[in-house]
Amino acid sequence: MSHIDGLWHSTIMGADYDRLLQPLQDLFGAVVMHDHHMERPEVGRRGGMIWVGDNSIEIGAPVGDQSPVRKFVERLGGGMHSIALRTSDIEATRDWVLGHDMEEGVRIADSVFFSRSEGSHGLLLEWSAMRTDDDPRFGFEPPYPKPEDPVAPALRYGFVSAAVVDPVAAAEKLAVIMDTEVLRSVPGTGPGEIGAMVSLVDCVLVLHTLPASPEDWPWGPAPTRPRFTGQGLQVEDLPKALAALEAVGVRAVAELEHAVLLDPAGTPAPTFLFDELFDEDPRRGADTSV
DSSP, X not given: OOOOOEEEEEEEEOSOHHHHHHHHHHHHOOEESOOEEEOOTTTOEEEEEEEETTEEEEEEEEOSTTOHHHHHHHHHOSEEEEEEEEOSOHHHHHHHHHTSSOOEEEEEETTEEEEOXXXXXXXXXXXXXXXXXXXXGGTOOOSSOOOSSOSSOOOEEEEEEEEESOHHXXXXXXXXXXXXXXXXXXXXXXTTSOOEEEEOSSSEEEEEEOOXXXXXXXXXXXXXXXXXXXXXXXXXXXXXXXXXXXXXXXXXXXXXXTEEEEOGGGSSSOEEEESSOOTTOTTTTTOOOO
């Protein structure tokens, strides 16, 4: 049976690398792990992973006319693109995933592949056994310096959010192919509510209902098709963090239970802040250090 170790990274794409990176550095203390130019047509991006709190985000901007990143940015305006999942045995993972009504998409390397989104309720998933020598999870330090005095330092990467047609059905399928568990399942929820949650082992996937119209969507630009939509970062003190952010012009615009959405205009992807994990989070109670 397949097993994921956790989130390898979420992925945020945009037209300009520096405009993706700077807010994440200045606001939340992101550290660059690596920054590469990859001109292969199936990749076509400048960027790489950054470390935020206790996990990583891949950020990327298009390189080359045939770049899939360019196609994504032009079609959907950028933002959250996909998530990548860590596994210790990529061949066992591939066999497991493809054995559950999934198809392989692009294979980046022997240790990294994408599955086609049609089998995962429209959400694009990457699977990886890759280890890099700049990843704190494997005992390394990122080679780039930490930003000085970020406005609201992130302690943990808390969750990734997505919009799907049926959150309950999507959660059930995703939990099977990732070999994790459904943490919450509430049929009949609206776009502004949490319809389901799935464990990613070291964080959580939050699922919303795809809105019927833009007016039904409270979390920034409304998705018109299933996709990943945002992220949640844990801070030490939410009121203090929100006050500091407002002082630099980034204000709160909506709430999701005890998480608060920052104005999407000030961040490269819709970003929620919170200072307490969801009750269902598998890390809750296991670590009281934050």
